[in-house]
Amino acid sequence: MAAQRGGRRGLSEIALLVVCLVLGGVALWGAGVLDSAIAREVRVSNAYVEDGVEIDEAEAEQIIGNRNLVVIYLDGELGSRGSDVCDAVSSAAAGSFVAIVDEQMRMYGCSLMPGEDESDEFGKGYVAETTMRTGIRSVADDPIQATRVLASNFDGLVRAGIAPESAREITVPYSRYLIAGIALGTVVIGALLVYLRGRVLGHRRADQVEGDIADRGLIAQRDAALAATGVRLLELDATLQDAFATPEEDRLISERLHIGSYERMTKEYVELNAEAAGDEPSGGIDDQLDRIEAINEEATRVLTQRKYS
DSSP states (O other): OHHHHHHHHHHHHHHHHHHHHHHHHHHHHHTTTTOOHHHHHHHHOSEEEOTTOOSOHHHHHHHHTTSSEEEEEOSSOOTTHHHHHHHHTTTTTTTSEEEEEOTTOOEEEEEOOTTTTSGGGHHHHHHHHHHHHTTTGGGTTOHHHHHHHHHHHHHHHHHTTSSOOSOOOOOOOSHHHHHHHHHHHHHHHHHHHHHHHHHHHHHHHHTTOOOOHHHHHHHHHHHHHHHHHHHHHHHHHHHTHHHHHSOGGGSOHHHHHHHHHHHHHHHHHHHHHHHHTSOOOHHHHHHHHHHHHHHHHHHHHHHHHHHHO
């Protein structure tokens, strides 16, 4: 009987660990951990300028505005890079037309607009790629002017009903959803673990197996602290949205420091949740509680600075 209960308990804990690992992997993928450098930039900007290209990225972004248009400026000749770059940004720029241009304004059209996967929309994609090339080679010596031509060409596609008229929605990688999911998952899984461990403790007492109630209390305390800290990080994430939306080179020093602190706290928070999926001794949980408290204190400090800055 005791062996059967122990086996079932082991399987349930393994299942919970697998679920946590899968959720963590999906969340990290969604946050853009596996993105290329171009894709990471395209997620939060309508323009990407490769090192070596002489163009004012901020001015290019202003010209493109909130159109469903992304322009990627590559150094050197385009060659065969267009298809690879298009594949790399297919997720980050979904719903947009991506113009990939080299220093001579040779363009590779990457239409990721809605309906492109449908067979009857193939012709629209071809027309879009052809139209977007119009006139940019004639201003190859002036990349900013070429950007204006691309924006004008895109407006023509909108008027023709080929490109979406709606504004492009630019968001940072969804770390806020990761934190919210972990916080909610911690509460649910923590409550389930406390319930299951309570039942196991009863069976162990019946079978003369000692249980450690103090450790159970520490686990519950840790889970509650993780959930509360997750909420605090969500609050901080909300206050940093303007900073995330600002190009990195235009951010204030304080914004860079706050974003750096936020990223370190988020990484530590994810690591703590991965550790919490295991079964640690009291000393380990005490250490986790100290780390959680440190994250909470730093998040509170940054929130206060953001409020009065």
